[in-house]
Amino acid sequence: MNFGKTEHFKQVDYTFEEEHPINKQKLQSSQKTKTTIHIGCTGWSVKEWKGTFYPLKAKTNQYLSYYSKLFSTVELNSTFYAIPSKEKINQWVDQVNPTFKFCPKFPKSISHSKDFGHGSGAIDSFIKALTQFGSTLGTSFLQLPEYYTPQKIKTILPTLRHLSSTFPVQIELRNKTFYESSHLQASIDLLNNMNLGWVVTDVAGRRDLARRTILKDKFMVRFVGNDDLETDRARLIDWADKCKEWSREGNLEIYFMIHQPDNIKAPDTVKIFIELFKDSDSIELKKMDTLVSQQNSLF
Secondary structure (H helix, E strand, O other), X not given: OOOOOOOOHXXXXXXXXXXXXHHHHHHHHOOOOOEEEEEEEOOOOOHXXXXXXXXXXXXXXXXXXXXXXXXXXXXXXXXXXXXXXXXXXXXXXXXXXXXXXXXXXXXXXXXXXXXXXXXXXXXXXXXXXXXXXXXXXOOEEXXXXXXXXXXXXXXXXXXXXXXXXXXXXXXXXOOHHHHXXXXXXXXXXXXXHOOOEEOEXXXXXXXXXXXXXXXXXXXXXXXXXXXXXXXXXXXXXXXHHHHHHHHHHOOOEEEEEEEOOOHHHHHHHHHHHHHXXXXXXXXXXXXXXXXXXXXXXXX
């Protein structure tokens, strides 16, 4: 993911803005009985993981099965380029365990089209696709281009309301106006009234998108690392501390997606993040290290 990248990441102030009061309200009203963190990467088709995270002799059509034994979710970016067929989704679902969660990205035929996908029938097709995931659907997420201003987003509100009433939808807003202090409350009210979650994109070059705003008890983070152990670990520690703090106030279902400039290294970042919860009994998450060692001992 090139969005928000900067060569000067070591000079960036990674301090988060003060949380909005709505966070406490949402935590206290959550119906979840325990905080769960689903941690994953941006795909499973990484042949370079063979011999480390996948068995050395793993076949391409087995990658997802092995991936799902290591991670509990995936940021499904392939759906941005094409809406998968019913048969393809069934193949995916059949390869994962029942607790695994897919988080499909809205296709560009919706998010980046002039009519928001109405003329092509993409919305109906995507809704049908989401239905096919059944209980393995975690949350869908919509990434709106920067030209979607607060004024322009009003043109798609009826569609967003319909979608969010049918499936969990998180939205990533890239236009800077949404985050300006003079407009922030209006942005929160808009998404909250639409039953939409607000994606936190924690990336070095756009710190405005890293605002932690809880609007639903499903909460999505896109963590974009710098491939730098010092800064990435410090940021992950901050996130782990915040998740633990939130779990003492209420319960969330958190989807934490790890990106790296070289996504071959993303599982190593996942391992660092998981390790930060080793002494936390109040948070449920998949322990990756044991599964990795078990797989490597078998092949």
